[in-house]
Amino acid sequence: MRSDSPVHVPLVTRPMGVLASLGAARRNVLSIIPELATRQPMVSGRTGKRWHMVMDPDALRRVLLEEIENYPKSLVTKNLLKPAIGESLFIAEGAHWRWQRRAAAPAFSHRNVMNLAPIMSAxxxxxxxxxxxxxxxxxxxxxxxxxxxxxxxxxxxxxxxGSFDADAVHNAIDAYIAEAGKISLFDILGFPDWVPRPGRIMSGAALRQMKSIADEAVEARRARGPEGVPDLLDLLLAGEDPETKRSMNTAELCDNLLTFIVAGHETTALTLAWSLYLCAFDPDVQDRARAEAQSVLQGRAATGEDVANLPFIRQIADEALRLYPPAAMVSRTARKADTLCGREVRAGDTVILPIYALHRHHQLWDDPDAFRPDRFADRKAIRRYTYLPFGDGPRVCIGASFAMQEAVIVLATLLSRFRFTPVAGRDPEPVMILTLRPEGGVWLQAEPATRPE
Structure with a gap:
């Protein structure tokens, strides 16, 4: 196994002012994280408004579980995403979030996720x-x-x-993220939402197209009804909150579908891209993974039933999510005064959860920048709230099991058939705008892999 480390983000070693922070954040959000955040439990400062970066597992448990109502999603997060996905599960708070979560949960049950595995294999x-x-x-x-x-x-x-134009939605999503996803100085300074943001004005046409396509697809399905194995839209249309008996209307279905479409493909694609980069980076890990995949698959594509028999490939995906978490930084806004790590948090303060720094914290991980899938050989040995690729607490990602099943199926299928090697001088650069992407792509040579007799 290689002793050097895969690509990483250079973190800040000196304080930055508002304009410097804005410029850095528009290029790469992670570049505003101080290197100190990988060595201390909490780092605080002021950039327009007071903020606290929290890496301590007990404090993270307080934010994500024990005092969740006091730490709603931050105004920056809502300002960036609400125009696209409305008051969907990702943004909604309190009772409005709870009923949607209860209504949508059955769609992501183990049985339903397994029923969708043949689509992943294909x-x-x-x-x-x-x-x-x-x-x-x-x-x-x-x-x-x-x-x-x-x-x-x-x-x-x-x-x-046929009522759904997948390419049009994909292009509209990319256009919205490209124009509106970059952090606005207005958001950092806490300007109210009604103050226009230039990026969102530019992305209005893409946004309208995206919502129009989703609305038409929902209405067409209502009229047609389900056929064969229920898909996600069928399951959401049939979903009902068992407590309030409330079902989603067309606007709510549209917003949640767009949330699942954006989150459901972007985060898994990134997990797979970074996993393949890491396998090419460390040939010993790749050989071990290929041997496991070939032993189980015997030349065919992986299936949902195979996932449980591919533990090392799952460990590679887990380690890729540690080193390159798609949601590498999330933030909350404190509603009332609190204390974290013995430090005062005031009402209105921004509480940042820099997942990238948490996953590379020197007090929580041994040799944190190194690629070591065997860290996850015993999942019970991983301390809670030190590993948060899908969040935790009541708002843990509803599609986590779907994403991991898909990642293992695709990764095992590809590694069983190809030997991937890096292209000299084409290392990806980890850059986060809304998600942590490999800037420049992940360019690999792929040779057919020999199979054991």
Missing amino acids: AATRSAERIAAAGPRAVDVAADMVRTTFDVIADVTFSGD
């Missing part, structure tokens, strides 16, 4: 065919993983329904 096969067709040329596997996971989410959401 997408993995198509990805393998595209990579094989590229021949000796280098492949941007990051781009291919985006295509693969978007195929999955489009099929599990709309069953390949």
Whole structure:
């Protein structure tokens, strides 16, 4: 196993003012994290308004579980995403969040996720065919993983329904993120939401198109009804909060579908892209993973039933999520005064959860910048609130099991068939705007892998 470390974000070693922070954040949000955050339980400062970065597991438990009502999603988060996904599960708070969560939960049950596994296997096969067709040329596997996971989410959401223009939604989502996803100085300074943000004005057309397509698809499905194995839209249409008996109306369904489409393909694509980069970075890990995959799969694509028999490949995905968590920084706004790590938090303060720094914290992880999948050989040995790729507490990601099943199916299928090697001088750069992406792509050579006799 290699002793050097894969690519990482250079963290800040000196304080930055408002304008410097804004400029850095617009290029890469993670570049505003002080290096001290990987060595201390909490770091505080002021950039327009008071903020606290929290890395202490007990304090994170307080924010995400014990005092969750006191730490709603921050105004910055809501200002960035509300125009696109409304008061969906990702943004809603309190009672409005709780009833939606209860109504949507059955759609993500183990049985329903397993029922959707054949769609994942088929997408993995198509990805393998595209990579094989590229021949000796280098492949941007990051781009291919985006295509693969978007195929999955489009099929599990709309069953390949002709009423849904997947490419149009994909393009509209990318346009919105590109224009509106960059942090605005107005958001950092806490300006009210009614003050126009230039990026969101520019992205209005893409936003309207995205919502219009989703609305039309929901109404078409209401009229048509389910056919065959229920897909995600069928399950959400049938969903009902068992306590209030409330179901989602068209606008609520549209907002939540767009949330699942964006989160469901982007985060899994990133997990896969970074996992393949790391396997190419460490050939010993890749060989071990390939041996496991070939032993289980015997030349076929992975299935939902195979996932439990591919523990090392799951560990690679877990370690990729540690080193490159898609939601690498999240934030909350304190509603009332509190104390974290013995330090005063005032009402209105921004509480930042820098997941990237938490996952590379020197007091919580041994050799934290190194790629070591065996850290996850015993999941029970991982202390709670030190590893948060999907969050934790009541608001833990509703689609976590869906994402991990898909990641293992695709990763096992590809590693069983190909040997991936890096392209010299083409290392990806970890850059976060809304998610932690490999800037420049993940360019790898892919050779057919020999199979044991």
